[in-house]
Amino acid sequence: NAGVTQTPKFQVLKTGQSMTLQCAQDMNHNSMYWYRQDPGMGLRLIYYSASEGTTDKGEVPNGYNVSRLNKREFSLRLESAAPSQTSVYFCASSEKASWDTQYFGPGTRLTVL
Amino acid sequence: AQSVAQPEDQVNVAEGNPLTVKCTYSVSGNPYLFWYVQYPNRGLQFLLKYITGDNLVKGSYGFEAEFNKSQTSFHLKKPSALVSDSALYFCAVSPRGGGNKLTFGTGTQLKVEL
Numbered sequence: 001n002a003g004v005t006q007t008p009k010f011q012v013l014k015t016g017q018s019m020t021l022q023c024a025q026d027m028n029h030n031s032m033y034w035y036r037q038d039p040g041m042g043l044r045l046i047y048y049s050a051s052e053g054t055t056d057k058g059e060v061p062n063g064y065n066v067s068r069l070n071k072r073e074f075s076l077r078l079e080s081a082a083p084s085q086t087s088v089y090f091c092a093s094s095e096k097a098s099w100d101t102q103y104f105g106p107g108t109r110l111t112v113l
Numbered sequence: 114a115q116s117v118a119q120p121e122d123q124v125n126v127a128e129g130n131p132l133t134v135k136c137t138y139s140v141s142g143n144p145y146l147f148w149y150v151q152y153p154n155r156g157l158q159f160l161l162k163y164i165t166g167d168n169l170v171k172g173s174y175g176f177e178a179e180f181n182k183s184q185t186s187f188h189l190k191k192p193s194a195l196v197s198d199s200a201l202y203f204c205a206v207s208p209r210g211g212g213n214k215l216t217f218g219t220g221t222q223l224k225v226e227l
Contacts, residue, residue: 031213042217098207099145099164104156
């Protein structure tokens, strides 16, 4: 099992450009998540999907959109990138219960110039 | 709203000595608590979690953590540190009945030296 995979691994954008970060999991999990990691701030939840067909905002959703394409895939889109969105982005998946362990992908390092 | 505090940005310890990485939390009701580790340029790896029952939780790689409800703490410990334990450690909390939405601390960099 590959677990949680993310593409691309690295990306450089210019301000105003758009892009989509892809995430897929092969653990048959119901819930998926997008986080961003910034130095000194830990991980912050951007959006999550408790189950296929549902999405909801997390702590820092502004400037992002998501799509739960099917049970396996959850994408994050930046419509008009800004330098403040320079970060490392992690996707995770889990079952739905509050005590279930989340499993993380390897991350995408995004730089917006 | 829930929150997690990791008061130390960095912890230095000599190999073979015991280590402690501190975590305190604030949440309504009883929490679920997690520890994750991140090695350079990698994603987060699960170490252990507290759900209910025994306050001492044992996890991967010889790590353990003690849930203390009165002090709202969940400190990570290991009896004998290894150089390979050097990494960034995150504590996280999930409230009961709130869906599986983790709130993370800011992380503690552990450095184990020979």
